[in-house]
Amino acid sequence: MNFSPETFLNKIAQTSPSPFLLSIERAEGIYLFTPEGRRYTDLISGIAVSAVGHRHPKVVQAIKDQLDRHLHVMVFGEYIQSSSNQLAEKLASVLPGTLNCSYFVNSGTEANEGALKLAKRFTGRTEIISCKKSYHGSTHGSLSVSGNEVKKSAFRPLLPDVKFIEFGNPDDLNQITSFTACVIMETVQGDAGVRIPSREYLQAVRKKCNDTGTILILDEIQCGMGRTGKLFAFEHFGIVPDILTIAKAFGGGLPIGAFIADKKMMQTFTHDPMLGHITTFGGNPVCCASALATLNVIEEEKLLSQAEAKGKLFEDCLKHPAIKEIRRIGLMFAIDFDSAEKVSAIVNKAKEMGVICYWFLSHPNSFRIAPPLTISEEEIRESCAVILKAIDNS
Ligand SMILES: Cc1ncc(COP(=O)(O)O)c(C=O)c1O
Numbered sequence: 001m002n003f004s005p006e007t008f009l010n011k012i013a014q015t016s017p018s019p020f021l022l023s024i025e026r027a028e029g030i031y032l033f034t035p036e037g038r039r040y041t042d043l044i045s046g047i048a049v050s051a052v053g054h055r056h057p058k059v060v061q062a063i064k065d066q067l068d069r070h071l072h073v074m075v076f077g078e079y080i081q082s083s084s085n086q087l088a089e090k091l092a093s094v095l096p097g098t099l100n101c102s103y104f105v106n107s108g109t110e111a112n113e114g115a116l117k118l119a120k121r122f123t124g125r126t127e128i129i130s131c132k133k134s135y136h137g138s139t140h141g142s143l144s145v146s147g148n149e150v151k152k153s154a155f156r157p158l159l160p161d162v163k164f165i166e167f168g169n170p171d172d173l174n175q176i177t178s179f180t181a182c183v184i185m186e187t188v189q190g191d192a193g194v195r196i197p198s199r200e201y202l203q204a205v206r207k208k209c210n211d212t213g214t215i216l217i218l219d220e221i222q223c224g225m226g227r228t229g230k231l232f233a234f235e236h237f238g239i240v241p242d243i244l245t246i247a248k249a250f251g252g253g254l255p256i257g258a259f260i261a262d263k264k265m266m267q268t269f270t271h272d273p274m275l276g277h278i279t280t281f282g283g284n285p286v287c288c289a290s291a292l293a294t295l296n297v298i299e300e301e302k303l304l305s306q307a308e309a310k311g312k313l314f315e316d317c318l319k320h321p322a323i324k325e326i327r328r329i330g331l332m333f334a335i336d337f338d339s340a341e342k343v344s345a346i347v348n349k350a351k352e353m354g355v356i357c358y359w360f361l362s363h364p365n366s367f368r369i370a371p372p373l374t375i376s377e378e379e380i381r382e383s384c385a386v387i388l389k390a391i392d393n394s
């Protein structure tokens with residue numbers, strides 16, 4: 001084993017000046033364990049990934065079973081493999097009829113890259129509309145449609161023909177026209193600090209896209225897979241996207257994403273040019289097996305119906321005069337304070353006390369909570385008691 005901070009800091013690429021620096025030897029359920037045997041409660045699920053907890057036994061078993069059959073055998077889209085077939089069937093069975101065809105990739109940003117290309121290819125248009133404060137990933141295309149200027153300016157030129165509208169503002173929807181290839185939007189904005197749109201707004205977006213022949217891409221990479229109390233967040237709002245993107249919790253702890261659309265639309269990747277979107281590892285059989293087991297666990301353990309009550313319990317327990325606002329849907333939270341310094345102090349104090357909360361990319365005055373959906377009521381009460389103490393002592 002090598003838990004050397006020197007190796008980590010010098011031999012592994014760094015992305016922040018002050019990484020969290022927690023050494024993890026093992027993880028189980030909602031807990032992370034250090035090499036010294038210290039236990040931490042994971043209230044962020046590796047940023048909305050471990051929805052069914054760490055190393056759920058059924059997920060681990062499905063991975064082991066697939067390991068015994070085969071690993072990678074071919075690039076995406078050529079060989080028939082049972083694990084990706086089963087996963088695609090499962091997704092089609094839980095999604096509305098028009099979302100019947102899955103393209104598996106390796107991450108969230110890749111899912112959005114594929115979705116943007118598909119929308120351009122299908123419509124023959126180039127203009128993309130996204131939202132201010134959005135986050136869609138870190139590769140060039142996804143970064144181009146992300147709304148945080150600070151994160152983008154060093155990497156220009158990015159994709160041309162991208163416009164930004166204000167998330168939640170119906171007046172901006174008139175920018176969507178018959179020149180627009182697609183609108184890409186998080187159903188619930190995550191890294192902007194959990195921004196929950198109104199039902200009317202999303203329905204107006206849907207209508208405007210219908211009226212102009214624009215493809216609506218909903219990015220549920222963070223808010224999907226049960227996080228909000230529905231398997232897909234769009235179910236709260238009475239709309240269906242033309243393309244859905246998922247990743248993070250989808251894989252149950254292994255890397256897999258997908259963009260999902262109607263077969264007729266997806267079929268455009270097969271010609272003019274053929275191989276219109278390709279990936280070597282997308283649909284990796286072990287990741288597919290893990291994703292299928294994860295979906296089954298969410299269903300079998302009835303995690304969707306519990307998310308709202310558990311979220312409410314968190315909210316009820318987290319009463320403190322220093323908390324300015326809590327924005328929440330299901331088990332996806334932003335907790336606001338009056339300064340970034342206060343937030344930083346609380347996150348660090350909670351960590352010292354054994355509970356992991358974390359920051360947002362674009363909203364420094366809040367911290368996030370996105371625990372495994374499997375967290376128990378007792379664990380919620382215990383974690384909240386620690387957070388309240390951390391607020392008092394920071
Ligand atoms: C809404 C949303 N879209 C896309 C991404 C990018 O996903 P990945 O980090 O897997 O590329 C993220 C990651 O945080 C996200 O929250």
